[in-house]
Amino acid sequence: MNAESVRERATALPREPGVYQFQAEDTTLYVGKAVDLRSRVRSYADPRSARIRRMVDRAERIEIAVTDTETQALLLEANLIKRHQPRYNVRLKDDKSYPMVQLTDHDAPRIEVTRDPNEAATVFGPYTNKGRVETVVKALRETYGVRGCSDHKYAGRDRPCLDYEMGLCTAPCTREIDLESYREDVTSVERFFEGETGVLADPLQRAMETAAQDQNFERAANLRDRLEAVEAFHGEGGEAVQSYDDERAVDVLGVAIEGEDATVARLRAEGGKLVDRDRHTMAAPDGQREGVPAVLAAFVVQYYTERRLPDAILLPEHHGDEEVTAWLEAEGVGVRVPGAGREAKLVELALKNARRNVGRRDECGMLADALTLDAASRIEGFDVSHAQGKSAVGSNVTFVDGSAEKADYRRKKLVDQNDDYDNMRALIEWRAKRAVEGRDDRPDPDLLLIDGGAGQLEAARAALEAVGWDVPAVALAKAEERVVTPDREFSWPKDAPHLHLVQRVRDEAHRFAVQYHQTIRDEVTTVLDDVPGVGPETRKQLLGRFGSVENVREASPEDLESVSGIGSKTARTIHERL
Template sequence: MEEKEPKNIPEWKQRLNDFPDSPGVYIFKDRNGDVLYVGKAKNLKKRVSSYTRRQFADTKTAKMLERVTNVDFIVTASEKEALLLESNLIKKFRPKYNVILTDDKNYPCIRIDTSQPFPRLEIVRKIKNDGAIYFGPFPSVKAVRHTLRTVKRMFPLRQCKTRKLQQRSRPCLNFQIGRCLGPCAGQVQEDEYNKIVQEVILFLQGRTDLLQNQLEQKMKEAAEQLDFERAAVYRDRLTDVQKTLQTQRIVSTRFIDRDIICLYGENESWLVEILFVRQGALLDSRDYFFSNTWLTSSEIIETFITQYYQENKFIPDEILLSVLPDNIEYLTEWLSEKKGRKVVIRKPMKGEGRQLLNLGLDNARKHFQMRKSEKINHEEIKKQFQKILKLKSPPTHIACVDISHFHGKHTVGSLVVFREGVPFKEKYKRFRMMSDKPANDPAMIAELLERFLAHHREDAKMLDLLIIDGGKAQLNTAVKVLKRSRYPELPVISIAKGPDHWLTRDPGKTRDRIYLPNRKNPISFASAPGLLLFVQQLRDEAHRFAISYQQKKFRKQLTASILDEIPGVGKKRKNELLKHFGSISKIANASIDDLLKVNNLPRNVAENIHEYFQNIRTDES
């Protein structure tokens, strides 16, 4: 009888006995050393061994295991430590088979520093331990700006952009229209201003009952003193507060901050919905879609919570979940430590909490169907890309490059990335172009790509397709740069506007032309209008991103002070001069002795300033 030869057993399976019976993190890698999946375990040996014993029905897990050639592990002191390490490694390596949360920005807050005289409201993204009062966070910039506009309409606090109040010779337009009390021009006493500040704080804290009582009392007192003009001010403010409250959706009788996190899924696709409740009012919601994942609902919620709250995000007093994770005690302990006081995580079965969960689940179902439809459409676009461009596989990560200028100056470049058909904003790049070539010169494309490929290798490595905003010359330049780089096989195309592109706004009749390498004439996307629209969307987003950077640079130059031209006057001295005198005209009319009264201003700089304005007067005469 012939003896059967043993099947080839992967090396990682032969090393299972080397794995410890300890908590930690395991890392699946392919033959190139790329990380495929990061997982955590209470017992590393048992967890990794389970992949050799189980028959995985879902094809995604089976496909992943076919690619695994090596498994590394990191031992941790506890399961909680493993939980956090797993989240950090997922963020670092962005493995293909993990659930990855792309939104890692800090949400905006409203800040007011009451330790400063005549404080103002400002939007910030980080909460610091600096003694200031913070309100929020708000789920979007749109939401925080809406709130700020509402507050500014009702309460006349100063709106100038400098944190510290600067004295001026006359108040601004906001004072003239009743939107500011004019502290910069001495139009209001500090104690009177601070009373308005306290009203604003009550409003933003949600203590509107107390605020309304105070405004009503002040209105009555002013009327009794026959100060009817002042009484009318309080009456109008009270009316504004009451109107604002009518537009808010109050969903809780408990004035605490809550996040309601709900999960809904079908097959291998899931959607996480978050409702943001602040001081009992529903502010907004946000959803996150994950496709082709083989994790359980409990694992998805656990991974989501860890990634979401790890990035210095605001942690509410209570988190309501539709699915409880297995490691809820570790999550609760970690979030409580991070917040500095106890955080409650629970799944309510009845009452007000259950109603909030039902609301979140209804939203999750609706948004899931919308996202699923979008996903199906993009899958078709990816297949069209693969077919028309003869790619090895459907492209997942697509980048587009654009060069923009303003009358030949302020030339900037941008690179935007779309992942699975949606903007991948954390991978966007801006470039201040160094070349003195004309903005439409292919040399600009070469400079941008060379800098990107040299300094952002990991980002370049993940790209499946590169799109250049330009014609044949720009495309040929991009091909040359790629050939001498580490990424000669990266597919690249270009999109150029035709000579009569302005004649139509109908995308189906566009004159845009698509160029491919080694092909003289542009190709037609007439048979795939959805694909053309997607390429145009990428191009337009790259252009928008470049323009926003260019405008920022241009505004900075426009707002540069005349003082910047004077030798010895830097940013700090300029601010001190403006703070002391209040305006450029007063500085221009100041004597050398007056200038020397400014804090630590050297005599030679004072003489430079005086001489500069004297020369201007001479030239004008």
């Protein structure tokens, strides 16, 4: 749209509050709110930035919705942004990448660090420092012997595992400890996470002093480091909020912007005690020009329209949106930008949390946590491709830190057979033997991802076991996008970053396999080469349509004519010759 088109459209609009949308074809480019629709839309005839000018140039029409009040316009704008995810708006995206600690709902609860807790579990966190969380969990296990094994391994044991020998578990699986005593230890762990630091700090202090008296200085130093981590665990941002008399719930927001990504960190205090931390990413086109105020205004509306508002919100700077201010005032929410004191320290902590990993979602860490792996930074994906058993090939792609590492891609010709399971077994066996025999110059991966379901995964694991290559493997079933492991299946939310990661690896392995299969298939000389009127391109079309020469031979002239570029005369010739 040009400036004149915008002015002409604006002239026909009412002077009432509402929401407007700039649209192109079936896409919403931008959503905005207005106290006066005519005046606000007319302002786009002279865009205030290059980004907005590009948006207006792309737009083909402007749609509006009139509302009764300015607050209704504010909330409708938030809902439309969430629904359409317009390219030119600052928009909130979920990012639950902070680790939490859960104690599972089990007769003998398991403790684990996770980013995807079970609904029935007792969950603590989230926390900002994963390394510190892991240190504390290990110290708790050494002190109280809470198990860390999966329910599958727990149920199948007839004698204690290595964790028992190492003093990390009291082995409730074989009743080396009775369940009542075990649950008392679990209660002590819960007390620690609820804020009773001495539950863990005191035993560590005594153990450190004993080690020092025995002149076991290396262990004493190790215990000292753990004690420091434990004592700092509840101190991170733990200063009480200086709340007003009638304020029980206070949220503290911090913002960091890098390029087109913004991170908003939120701290929650209730009754003067810091009880929650989380972080959210926002798409902020031309974020530096949008600035922190615009990001804050967008976050407050989009986040709190679906959640209960706190009594007060502490901000690093004013958001500058009059409609947002009016809405919060109407809801009785106090908004402050503290300059000093405890509240200012909390805002600074929120800012530090926002700056941590700004512009990047820890997909690899989330995947590792979800699958209970030490790491998932290096992933190798595998797929096989053939045409009814002919020209069978396998692909082996590599992703490092979530990005394709094409220099480490490999491919393999396989024995022609129409058996996906055996083809996968042969492909993994080839990779495993090269690794075990030192003939592969790539580092061992953290995880193997198999394109397929339980059958392909079982074939892959059989090959790994036969060769003796100890690398975890999972599969991604395409039909329902379920991640299959030896113990269970995961159905992660469609917007989960770690699901997107495994999908990228799977899709790339599939693409690479199909590409190689087509290359091999097209290199094969066939009797089609002797048929008049059939050149390389036509042969490729025929094999792509029917899969093999045998299928081409069995096709009728009418079927052959359905292939692009083949007329009735050529179809009859092919049918007669074959």
